[in-house]
Structure formats: structure tokens, C-alpha cells
Amino acid sequence: MQTEFIFAGFGGQGIMFAGQVLAYAGMDAGLESTWIPSYGPEMRGGTAHCCVVLADRPIGSPVVRNPQVAVVFNNPSFEKYESNVTTGGLLVYNSSLITLSPTRDTVEFLPVPASAIADELGSMRLTNMVMLGAAISSRPVLDLEDIKHALEEHLPAHRRDLLQANFKALERGMECAVKPVLTR
Amino acid sequence: MAKEMLKGNIAIAEAAVRAGVEAYFGYPITPQTELLEHMSKRMIELQRVFLQAESEVAAINMVYGAACTGVRVMTSSSSPGFSLMQEGLSYIAGSDLPCVVVDVMRGGPGLGNILPSQGDYFQITRSAGHGDYHPIVLAPSSVQEAIDLTTLAFDLADQYRHIVIVAADGLIGQMMEPAELPPMQSVRTNRPDWALTGADGRQPNSIASFYLKAEEEEAFNQKIQNRLHEIRDAEQRFVEYYTDDCELLVVGYGSAGRIALSAVQTARDNGIKVGLFRPLTLWPFPEKRLSELTDMIGACLVVEMSAGQMIEDVRLATGGQIPVGFYGRMGGVIPMPDEILQAITTHCRQLKHGEGAFTPLERVNS
Numbered sequence: 001m002q003t004e005f006i007f008a009g010f011g012g013q014g015i016m017f018a019g020q021v022l023a024y025a026g027m028d029a030g031l032e033s034t035w036i037p038s039y040g041p042e043m044r045g046g047t048a049h050c051c052v053v054l055a056d057r058p059i060g061s062p063v064v065r066n067p068q069v070a071v072v073f074n075n076p077s078f079e080k081y082e083s084n085v086t087t088g089g090l091l092v093y094n095s096s097l098i099t100l101s102p103t104r105d106t107v108e109f110l111p112v113p114a115s116a117i118a119d120e121l122g123s124m125r126l127t128n129m130v131m132l133g134a135a136i137s138s139r140p141v142l143d144l145e146d147i148k149h150a151l152e153e154h155l156p157a158h159r160r161d162l163l164q165a166n167f168k169a170l171e172r173g174m175e176c177a178v179k180p181v182l183t184r
Numbered sequence: 185m186a187k188e189m190l191k192g193n194i195a196i197a198e199a200a201v202r203a204g205v206e207a208y209f210g211y212p213i214t215p216q217t218e219l220l221e222h223m224s225k226r227m228i229e230l231q232r233v234f235l236q237a238e239s240e241v242a243a244i245n246m247v248y249g250a251a252c253t254g255v256r257v258m259t260s261s262s263s264p265g266f267s268l269m270q271e272g273l274s275y276i277a278g279s280d281l282p283c284v285v286v287d288v289m290r291g292g293p294g295l296g297n298i299l300p301s302q303g304d305y306f307q308i309t310r311s312a313g314h315g316d317y318h319p320i321v322l323a324p325s326s327v328q329e330a331i332d333l334t335t336l337a338f339d340l341a342d343q344y345r346h347i348v349i350v351a352a353d354g355l356i357g358q359m360m361e362p363a364e365l366p367p368m369q370s371v372r373t374n375r376p377d378w379a380l381t382g383a384d385g386r387q388p389n390s391i392a393s394f395y396l397k398a399e400e401e402e403a404f405n406q407k408i409q410n411r412l413h414e415i416r417d418a419e420q421r422f423v424e425y426y427t428d429d430c431e432l433l434v435v436g437y438g439s440a441g442r443i444a445l446s447a448v449q450t451a452r453d454n455g456i457k458v459g460l461f462r463p464l465t466l467w468p469f470p471e472k473r474l475s476e477l478t479d480m481i482g483a484c485l486v487v488e489m490s491a492g493q494m495i496e497d498v499r500l501a502t503g504g505q506i507p508v509g510f511y512g513r514m515g516g517v518i519p520m521p522d523e524i525l526q527a528i529t530t531h532c533r534q535l536k537h538g539e540g541a542f543t544p545l546e547r548v549n550s
Contacts, residue, residue, distance in 0.1 A: 020360070024189050027362040035189070036359040039215060039298065060446025060521045061439075062359045154189075 001056045003141045004064040008049035008081055009073025014128030018071070019050035022132060025142050025150035026054040034062035047076045054141055071135045073127070075100055082107070092135045094127065110138055112176045118169060123162065126169035133173025144170060187362040192352060195327045195363055196286055197222035199334035204369045206255040207233035209246035214298040215354035216262045216288035240265040244272030251281035252391050254379025256338055256372065260286035263304050264295060273347060274313025278393025282341035286350045288357040291516030299516025300354030300439055305493035308351050309467040317408050319347040320415060321466040325442040328363040330356055333464065335366055344415055351466060353489065355439040355518065420472055421464035426452060430459030432532050433477060435498050436487035437463045440519065444487045447524035458528050466494065471501035482535045483507045487524055490514060
């Protein structure tokens with residue numbers, strides 16, 4: 001078993017942290033787990049991304065070309081990763097910001113109004129956890145409890161007051177993932 | 185200690201701190217900068233020496249100076265910065281001093297780019313500076329190995345009074361994965377008897393890298409060569425996988441080695457008799473074991489993130505007895521497991537049907 005995720009969006013949308021929480025949760029659940037950020041030229045052009053790989057045997061490349069799950073936060077990322085997701089994979093997208101429509105019919109799409117939900121919960125900073133919640137319930141390689149535990153362990157000290165709100169954001173994200181929309 | 189999710193660069197820095205490094209000198213360069221950043225925080229906290237030099241040339245010469253005093257000292261850089269250190273490294277070698285240098289390799293030549301590469305193999309393993317010597321070179325393929333080999337680097341540097349280079353690449357430097365740090369070692373208080381510590385109550389020591397008389401320089405060189413011989417005998421390190429019954433042996437180190445392992449595992453799942461040999465020491469190259477394995481296998485496939493540099497050592501170790509094929513990507517492109525699997529399949533097919541007429545594929549890049 002190996003599941004590969006890409007998180008992509010604008011810098012400041014919590015892309016890197018969402019990936020790290022997933023990687024930490026994977027480690028805590030006893031899986032092999034890697035996280036690697038985009039640090040090359042692409043990060044200078046407005047989108048940031050990170051790859052997370054969870055597996056039950058040693059992970060070869062932490063860099064992924066065709067992930068099973070892409071979690072995209074903005075239009076440029078949607079454009080880039082829609083075509084990269086492996087056949088039969090899943091693209092979770094922030095439908096509050098993304099105006100593009102799916103074009104492939106070999107990939108599952110899950111629109112999540114993540115920014116709107118985060119706003120409703122009181123902070124746009126929660127967008128990333130809404131997205132992570134939606135992604136993880138659609139591809140349940142880990143339990144919500146694993147993710148919550150990782151958040152509890154690794155949320156920076158100066159953001160501790162947002163822990164319960166982050167939990168809520170994860171749960172709201174999970175509620176969005178009842179049935180992914182198949183095809184366009 | 186429990187496993188933590190650690191970034192390679194930070195893991196290397198913290199491992200050095202825990203190995204009792206007393207002085208760090210460096211200059212920032214991607215994809216290695218987090219190493220220097222971590223040092224800038226930790227060394228100050230611990231009241232040790234951290235200094236951001238004005239250049240890599242200055243940094244390596246500061247390392248030279250600190251090494252003369254017998255302290256554990258290190259610097260780190262990435263390929264273009266490592267090139268700038270060549271002169272200093274040669275002077276350190278010519279002065280018989282121990283130090284640890286980390287090279288988080290990136291795409292080149294020239295300014296190149298900041299993406300992962302293994303293009304510095306020749307430069308690092310052959311001499312890293314002018315003159316007749318080799319540094320000891322250690323090549324981690326995971327964050328855990330980066331920690332373990334950094335700890336080992338300080339021990340080997342002291343044991344042999346020699347330069348030890350940790351050769352990582354951008355992938356190892358930038359990725360996070362679970363790893364366990366060793367406990368903190370206390371900083372060594374005694375100094376080696378050759379160190380420049382102020383000649384209070386004893387004859388002065390002298391450290392220099394020049395011998396004007398040819399015979400003296402030759403005698404010094406002989407001393408280096410004797411030591412290199414000893415290191416070559418004692419320190420060849422490697423990891424091997426599925427070598428009991430393999431027909432094709434993939435050889436790869438560092439990131440290329442770990443990615444090749446994925447391909448080898450998939451090939452094994454498909455019933456292909458393939459193994460992996462992953463050198464941990466690039467110098468001394470683990471030639472003894474590879475030479476033994478040569479008698480048991482049909483061919484080698486070398487996988488590198490370069491145009492093929494370690495392949496020369498593989499050819500030397502296998503002595504022309506078996507075909508040696510190659511698959512590599514250059515310029516910061518990371519080879520993916522499926523590409524390596526394809527190269528494995530192609531080589532195995534040739535091995536099976538070639539009946540002696542095997543022509544190694546020098547390149548199977550798409």
C-alpha cells in the first residue's frame with residue numbers, strides 16, 4: 001500500500017502545514033511517511049506545493065509525479081494538477097476560490113467550499129484543515145483521530161488557541177466528502 | 185528517544201550539535217540553508233561558535249583555522265559553494281587536519297539550479313582539491329542515515345585525522361521523514377597532542393601544508409597514502425538487498441539508491457531476480473563486497489542522478505567480468521521508480537536472451 005498526496009495553492013494558504021499534519025499523522029499511525037516541499041523554481045511563481053507519501057514499506061521517492069490525491073487551493077494549482085492526478089485518482093478542490101471546471105472523466109472530483117466554511121468558522125486560516133478533512137475522508141488511509149492527534153502535537157504554540165477550531169474545520173471538511181462527484 | 189518528523193538539513197545540523205561540534209562556519213545556499221539556520225540558533229544557545237562567513241572561501245578557511253586547535257568543526261554548502269572550498273580543503277588535507285563538510289548537492293555545472301543532483305561525485309571522491317588524497321565520503325539515503333552518518337563523520341574525522349564529507353542531495357536535505365536523533369554527547373575537553381592550544385609549558389606545535397624539499401613532501405604524501413590504505417581496508421560500508429539469488433544487481437547511492445529500492449521491490453513482486461547494492465561510503469568505495477558479488481550475478485545496472493560517475497568505480501570493482509549498464513537523470517531531474525523499473529526489465533530481458541551477446545544500455549532515458 002502506498003498513497004501519494006499533493007497539496008498545492010498560494011503561499012499563505014497553509015499548504016505546507018496541511019501536508020505536514022498528514023505526514024505526522026501517518027508516522028504516528030505506524031506508517032512510513034515522507035513530506036517534501038516544492039523549493040525549486042515553481043515556488044517562485046505563485047504556487048506552492050508539497051508531496052506527502054504514506055506507505056507500509058520503505059518509500060523510494062518522496063517526490064511524486066502522478067499522485068493518487070491532489071488537494072488544490074487555487075486556479076493555477078487546479079490547472080496544473082488536474083492533468084497530473086493518476087487515473088482513478090481524486091482531485092479535491094477549493095470551490096470557494098476555484099472557478100475552473102473539471103475536464104477529465106477518469107478522475108474523481110470533490111468540490112469543497114473550504115474558504116467559505118473556514119470563514120463561517122471564524123478564520124480563513126482554517127481553510128487548509130477543511131481541505132485535509134475532505135481529502136482524508138475520501139481516501140481513508142488514516143482516521144480522523146490520527147489527524148487530530150497530530151494537530152494536537154504539532155500545532156505551533158502561538159496557534160494553540162485555534163486547536164478546537166481546527167478540529168471543527170477537519171470535521172466540516174469530512175462532511176463534504178459524502179460522495180465525490182465522478183466526471184465532469 | 186522517540187522518532188520525530190525531521191527535515192534532512194535540520195537533522196544533519198542537530199546530529200552535528202549532538203556529536204559535539206564546537207564550531208560551525210558557513211554561507212547560505214539552497215538547498216542546504218536550513219542546516220546553517222538551525223546552527224545559527226543552536227550553536228548560540230549552547231554557547232558554541234557559529235559564524236556566517238562572507239563567502240564559502242572564507243568559511244572553509246575558518247574551518248581550517250579552527251581545526252588547527254583540535255576542536256570538532258564543520259561547514260556545509262551545496263555544489264557551487266563546495267567548488268569554492270576546494271583550495272581550503274586541499275590545505276586542510278595538506279595539514280593533516282580533521283573536519284566535517286556537508287555537501288547537499290544540486291544541479292550543475294555552473295550556477296545550475298537548486299534541485300537535487302549527484303553530479304559532484306567525481307569532485308568529492310577523487311580529491312576535493314588539488315593533490316594526492318581522498319576525503320572519506322559518506323552518502324545518506326534517508327534522514328535517519330543522514331543523522332547516523334553525520335555522527336560517524338565526526339568519529340572518523342578524529343580517528344583518522346582526516347576530512348570527512350557527507351554527500352547528500354537536495355532531496356535528502358529538503359524532505360521530512362521520521363527519524364531518531366542520538367543523545368547529546370558532551371563537548372570534548374581534551375585536545376589532541378598535535379593541536380595548537382598555546383604552548384604553555386611545552387614545545388610549540390606547528391601546522392602547515394608546505395614542504396619545500398621534494399623528499400619531505402614525498403614522505404608526507406607517503407604518510408597520507410598509508411592512512412588512505414588503512415581507511416580503504418577498514419571503512420568500506422554498504423547496504424545490500426535481495427542479493428542472495430539476484431541475476432541483475434542495481435547499484436545506486438543516496439537518493440538514487442532509495443528510489444531504486446522501490447523499483448527493485450516492485451520487480452521482485454513481479455518475480456524478477458534483481459538485487460540492490462547501495463554504497464554508504466563513496467570513498468572508500470565498497471569494492472571488496474561488490475567484487476565478491478560479481479561472481480554471483482549476470483550484470484550490474486548503475487543508477488545515478490548524474491551522467492554516470494560512480495559507474496566508473498563499479499566498472500573497476502567488477503573488473504570487466506560482467507556487463508555494467510546505466511540509467512541516470514541529470515540537471516536536477518529525479519528518476520522515478522517506474523523509469524528505473526523499466527531499465528531493470530530491459531536489462532533483465534537482454535541478460536536472458538542475449539546469451540553472452542549482452543550490450544549494456546548506456547542510457548534508456550525517455
